[in-house]
Amino acid sequence: MSGSVPTAILVAAVISAGYLFWKSAVRKNNVPPGPHRWPLIGSVLEIPQTYQWVTFSKWAKTYGSIVYVDALGQPIIVINSAKVASDLLDKRGSIYSDRPILMMAALCGGTNSFVLQSYSESWRQQRKIVAQAFTSAAVRRYYPLQETEARKLVHGLIDDPSTLARQTQLRIGAIILRVAYGHYVTGENDPFLTTGLTSMEYFSKATTPGTLTGDTITKQWRKIVMRATWDPYLWCKKNLATGTVLLPNFCAQYLAAEDVKMSEEQEENLVWAAASVMGGGLDTASSIRAYNTSSILTFFLAMILNPSVQRKAQEEIDRVIGPDPEVFRWQPAAPLGMAHSLSQDDVYDGMHLPKGSVVIPNVWHMLHDPEVYPNPMEFDPDRYQGLDSEMDKVTDINFGFGRRACPGKSFAEGTFFAVVSTVLATCEISPIQDTEGNTVLPDISYTSGTIS
Numbered sequence: 201m202s203g204s205v206p207t208a209i210l211v212a213a214v215i216s217a218g219y220l221f222w223k224s225a226v227r228k229n230n231v232p233p234g235p236h237r238w239p240l241i242g243s244v245l246e247i248p249q250t251y252q253w254v255t256f257s258k259w260a261k262t263y264g265s266i267v268y269v270d271a272l273g274q275p276i277i278v279i280n281s282a283k284v285a286s287d288l289l290d291k292r293g294s295i296y297s298d299r300p301i302l303m304m305a306a307l308c309g310g311t312n313s314f315v316l317q318s319y320s321e322s323w324r325q326q327r328k329i330v331a332q333a334f335t336s337a338a339v340r341r342y343y344p345l346q347e348t349e350a351r352k353l354v355h356g357l358i359d360d361p362s363t364l365a366r367q368t369q370l371r372i373g374a375i376i377l378r379v380a381y382g383h384y385v386t387g388e389n390d391p392f393l394t395t396g397l398t399s400m401e402y403f404s405k406a407t408t409p410g411t412l413t414g415d416t417i418t419k420q421w422r423k424i425v426m427r428a429t430w431d432p433y434l435w436c437k438k439n440l441a442t443g444t445v446l447l448p449n450f451c452a453q454y455l456a457a458e459d460v461k462m463s464e465e466q467e468e469n470l471v472w473a474a475a476s477v478m479g480g481g482l483d484t485a486s487s488i489r490a491y492n493t494s495s496i497l498t499f500f501l502a503m504i505l506n507p508s509v510q511r512k513a514q515e516e517i518d519r520v521i522g523p524d525p526e527v528f529r530w531q532p533a534a535p536l537g538m539a540h541s542l543s544q545d546d547v548y549d550g551m552h553l554p555k556g557s558v559v560i561p562n563v564w565h566m567l568h569d570p571e572v573y574p575n576p577m578e579f580d581p582d583r584y585q586g587l588d589s590e591m592d593k594v595t596d597i598n599f600g601f602g603r604r605a606c607p608g609k610s611f612a613e614g615t616f617f618a619v620v621s622t623v624l625a626t627c628e629i630s631p632i633q634d635t636e637g638n639t640v641l642p643d644i645s646y647t648s649g650t651i652s
């Protein structure tokens with residue numbers, strides 16, 4: 201009797217260890233299909249450095265709408281279909297709403313901004329105040345401002361069409377600084393604008409996977425991110441009573457309501473939420489293409505390349521709503537959306553999706569799937585046949601998923617609509633001509649970062 205108890209314990213331990221090993225092996229084999237995984241490095245060599253959405257899109261043909269990639273042990277799930285994105289990121293939002301930890305961004309102080317924050321109480325607080333301030337009803341108060349800036353853009357472009365990219369960036373920056381802090385941007389050298397843009401440039405570099413820099417540079421980046429975050433807020437707070445702060449604006453709305461009663465934590469949340477609003481509006485990579493800026497530049501390109509669409513939209517200005525979603529579909533500003541992170545093991549369609557996976561929605565593929573959008577590379581607003589339901593499908597994908605979907609959607613659409621309708625009502629957009637009078641089409645290539 202006395203010898204059989206330890207033997208039984210040993211047997212039970214061996215069986216349970218064996219079971220756990222077997223279970224983990226079954227799980228590993230049961231993950232979604234994907235490129236070949238080598239020991240240790242996984243499929244890392246298969247992931248291109250640039251234009252990843254194009255490769256992911258090819259994988260959709262080989263492996264299907266959900267693809268598993270192992271990058272040096274980090275599980276990545278690429279979603280190539282709007283249905284799967286909705287099933288997972290929307291419907292199971294409670295476990296798909298984290299963000300991957302980006303070490304460099306954390307070192308630069310960026311993870312205080314709720315765009316990158318984990319699915320936490322502080323994220324919830326910041327998200328709440330931004331969502332409240334930018335509902336589709338609330339953003340109407342900013343329409344006149346968006347229209348005024350759109351008109352300034354048109355004036356500037358008529359004076360000098362070659363400044364299109366710079367002027368678009370300036371006007372988008374002016375709108376967002378006015379709306380976030382009540383600050384009126386006087387020109388391209390406005391310090392809040394330049395610091396904001398530089399900060400977003402560093403921030404973008406810091407969030408690019410694999411970025412590592414020395415201590416000094418990290419400290420320098422952190423300083424700029426902090427200045428861009430705090431300076432306009434402190435300016436707004438200090439000048440609220442003096443009348444120099446233009447109203448209404450996001451910070452003033454809460455500063456006035458909370459008066460002096462705001463706790464340190466609440467104030468910190470407001471500061472970073474405002475910085476996220478500025479970041480959503482300004483951005484990044486080459487410090488010239490914000491989401492909004494990117495979409496507006498694509499609109500100009502589409503009009504140059506498709507004069508018949510332009511004429512049609514001009515004939516009946518209401519139709520501009522057609523080109524709007526087609527711009528978002530044709531060249532989405534964020535071709536891979538923004539990565540989510542899975543906080544619990546999950547099973548979908550019998551496939552095992554491991555906890556900690558980085559979940560990447562391949563927005564580009566969803567909007568270029570020939571089964572859904574025939575001739576996807578063609579810019580064709582008629583494909584929606586004027587149906588709101590069809591156009592909404594595009595904007596829903598373009599602005600992200602589930603609990604992390606873009607809270608600035610209605611506001612961003614307002615800015616875009618103001619620019620598109622003002623430009624079409626007043627200008628003809630056409631390519632330049634060379635000295636012999638030949639048409640020269642723009643030689644455009646899209647950048648390959650988070651924002652293309």
Ligand code: HEM
Nearest residue numbers: 315476477480481491492538599600601604605606608612
């Ligand atoms: C055309 C313009 C824009 C596009 C295409 C766009 C797109 C996106 C996308 C794809 C995401 C990630 C969604 C996800 O994780 O699934 C996002 C998040 C976000 N956007 Fe926008 N955005 C635009 C403009 C704006 C503007 C103007 C603001 C400011 C009001 C803004 C504020 C934010 C914030 C704060 C987040 C983070 C949300 C979170 O993590 O909970 N965006 N946006």
